[in-house]
Structure formats: structure tokens, C-alpha cells
Amino acid sequence: MFAINEGIEDRAKAQVCVAPTTPLFISSSLYLTRPGAIGELDDFRFADMEHKVTNFWQPITAETRALANYVISGYLSPADRVDNIVNTFYESFMAGNINIGVHLRLQEGHVQEMNFFKQKIPKLQNILQIVHRVTNDAITANTGKEIRVFLASDTDEAIDVFKAEFGDNRVLNIHAVRGQDMSDRLHHKDSSRLLGEQVLTDVLLLAKCDFLVHDESSVAALAYYYNTDIRSYFVSGDPSDHRRLNAQPRFEADDLFRHAVARVTSNILVPPGWRESSLLIGLTTKWHVLWGFLNSDLPTEDVMCYYKNVKWSKCYEEFQRSEFAKNSDLRALMDV
Structure with missing residues (x-):
């Protein structure tokens, strides 16, 4: 859409940078919907x-x-x-x-x-x-x-x-x-x-x-x-x-938003066994950045912004504290 307030992004108090669009960063289901489905919001x-086409x-x-x-x-x-x-x-x-x-x-x-x-x-x-x-x-x-x-x-x-x-x-x-x-x-x-x-x-x-x-x-x-x-x-x-x-959502909107941000900023995608190892997390995020440089058409500053998100984000901890995370069925659905 072109009907925007030009320059409004410069007045934002905080920024969240999503991952470069390379195969390494593609997730089949970032939001609460069907596992295996593709596409952004x-x-x-x-x-x-689901039963009408292959993908x-x-x-x-x-x-x-x-x-x-x-x-x-x-x-x-x-x-x-x-x-x-x-x-x-x-x-x-x-x-x-x-x-x-x-x-x-x-x-x-x-x-x-x-x-x-x-x-x-x-x-x-x-x-x-x-x-x-x-x-x-x-x-x-x-x-x-x-x-x-x-x-x-x-x-x-x-x-x-x-x-x-x-x-x-x-x-x-x-x-x-x-x-x-x-x-x-x-x-x-x-x-x-x-x-x-x-x-x-x-x-x-x-x-x-x-x-x-x-x-x-x-x-x-x-x-x-x-x-x-x-x-x-x-x-x-x-x-x-x-x-x-025409159904009603099962969860509060702010909890859904917390979950989506946690997924997009990617801390939640780090395998559970790696979370205790800062060395492995550091190596993983650096590899993500390197992959982004080699395979993404994003500007350098966007790739670096994403790296900082992954390295410093508190979203995973916030998600774990949320009511949304306490439902085991949904945890399995979202592969966390």
C-alpha cells in the first residue's frame, strides 16, 4: 500500500528485524495454524x-x-x-x-x-x-x-x-x-x-x-x-x-503477538539442548549471519540487525512465561 505516513518508521522506539529470506531461515509455520503449511501472514x-493441493x-x-x-x-x-x-x-x-x-x-x-x-x-x-x-x-x-x-x-x-x-x-x-x-x-x-x-x-x-x-x-x-x-x-x-x-480465538491477542515475535526473532528455534551452551548459540547465530550475507538480497545492516535480535532477544524467555506456552498440544503443534 502506498497510503502511508512517510518517515514514521524513523520515530519508532524499538525495532524487530526478521530473518533474511534464505532456505535456512524458512519456517513452515510461524503462526498458530496448520503444521506444514507455507506462506507469510x-x-x-x-x-x-490442506486436502486440495500438495503444498x-x-x-x-x-x-x-x-x-x-x-x-x-x-x-x-x-x-x-x-x-x-x-x-x-x-x-x-x-x-x-x-x-x-x-x-x-x-x-x-x-x-x-x-x-x-x-x-x-x-x-x-x-x-x-x-x-x-x-x-x-x-x-x-x-x-x-x-x-x-x-x-x-x-x-x-x-x-x-x-x-x-x-x-x-x-x-x-x-x-x-x-x-x-x-x-x-x-x-x-x-x-x-x-x-x-x-x-x-x-x-x-x-x-x-x-x-x-x-x-x-x-x-x-x-x-x-x-x-x-x-x-x-x-x-x-x-x-x-x-x-x-467466524470463530473466536482461544488466546488473548497480546499473548499471540508475544508468541509470533518470539518465533520471528528465532531464539525459540534454537534446539533445546543448545540453550544451555552460550558457545553453541554464539556459533549458530554467527553462522546464520554468514549465511545471510552469502544468500540473501537484504542490505548488510538488515542482516546485522537480525543477528543482534537473535543474540540479545528476551522473547524466548517471555514466551516460556506466557499462558500460551503452557498448553502441551500447542507446544507440539509449534514444535517447541
Whole structure:
């Protein structure tokens, strides 16, 4: 996303540097999810593909949602100009209503992305049917309140279809670049920044909705992370996906965050028998740094920062003291 507060990282009171991206540092499961799954937090999928493909990406769980929300709410904030646009739009068109957020991507680039993950984009008619069902349920449960459908889409044609189906006054959308014009502008720096701000605006307005109708997309995932109360209607999901996505986390968010930091800073990955030997730990971390120099495209200062994290971090001790670590099943799951 380009809609950032430039220079904010220079005002941070503390830094955590993650490992160089080399095979030595790759962990199959940094967060609380399925063992053997791959991918970072932004690669997580709404679908649980464990039995559908050979190498599956990690499924989003209630715990990863709580963790992402903890980081977003505590450490990230949109630029003031974006925040003002979002708040003005919400107060003008959405406040006081029951809002159904819909995220819909139909362009070829998204089709190719889904093919890469061995997934298919649902038909537009299937999405319309679900929005109709959610709308009818919302009307029944909220007598007297107006229903609004906030649509974030990459094509003008989809917006036209929704307005014809649900009415011009009920369907909301921001003014944004879409379709081929959007694809053409992605290659220009200034336009890319504008597109980033528009995407972030869509994300923040989707997150203000009561319901979220969506398929696989990082935009939908970010909206889902932003608002832990929003109910997911994952169009391609099965009943088990729906139960998982709308479940409550089993652990407090700050404990999940402590665990994730401990994993990323890598003290927790040192074999138990080595922890008593400062010499072996020192040799191991130095080898990590050397490997990082030889095999990573990270700048030298980033590799050295990671080395200092591993050498001096207290995260492992913090993790061991946490309630999260006391559950033997989870210790086995996370291989600690």
C-alpha cells in the first residue's frame, strides 16, 4: 500500500528485524495454524486447502485474525488524508444503517492469481445470491433500519450490475480508477500511489461494515483483520471454512503477538539442548549471519540487525512465561 505516513518508521522506539529470506531461515509455520503449511501472514487463504493441493498455504484462523488486528490497531494508522476521506464517506452514507460490504475482483490478473493457488473465482450470479440472502436476513433482524451495500470492485461493469440488482440508492462505492485504466496506471509511480490510497480507502470502508461478502483476496483479508466483529460470508467456502472464519480465538491477542515475535526473532528455534551452551548459540547465530550475507538480497545492516535480535532477544524467555506456552498440544503443534 502506498497510503502511508512517510518517515514514521524513523520515530519508532524499538525495532524487530526478521530473518533474511534464505532456505535456512524458512519456517513452515510461524503462526498458530496448520503444521506444514507455507506462506507469510499476507499469503494466508480464507480456504483450508490442506486436502486440495500438495503444498497448501496457511488457512486464516481466529488466532491469526486476532494477531493481525492486534498489530494493525496498535502499530499502524492510515495517513490523515485517507482517514478523513473514509470518515466523511461513512458519516455521509453509511452511519446509522446496516452495511453489507462486498469485495469483488473480476479482472484477468486476479483470475491468474487464483489459478496459481489452484482455486476458481465464483460466478457473479453466486455472489449476487449470497448478497440477497444476507440482505434479507439483515432486514428481518433489524426492522426499521436501512440496508446499504458497499461495493469494492475492480470493474465498473460489476457496479452497474449491483445497482441494477439492488437499486442505485442502496449500493455505495467510492470514485476510483477501475478496469483497463487501472491496469494501465499500475506501471506509473504517481498513479500507483493514487491507486494504493483508493484500495486502502475501500479496505477501511469494508471494515466498517457489519457483514463482509467476499472471496479470496488480500483486500478482503485486510478488511476482515481490521474488524474482528465483522461476519465473513466467504463465497467459495464450505461449512467448515465458515465456522473457522467466524470463530473466536482461544488466546488473548497480546499473548499471540508475544508468541509470533518470539518465533520471528528465532531464539525459540534454537534446539533445546543448545540453550544451555552460550558457545553453541554464539556459533549458530554467527553462522546464520554468514549465511545471510552469502544468500540473501537484504542490505548488510538488515542482516546485522537480525543477528543482534537473535543474540540479545528476551522473547524466548517471555514466551516460556506466557499462558500460551503452557498448553502441551500447542507446544507440539509449534514444535517447541
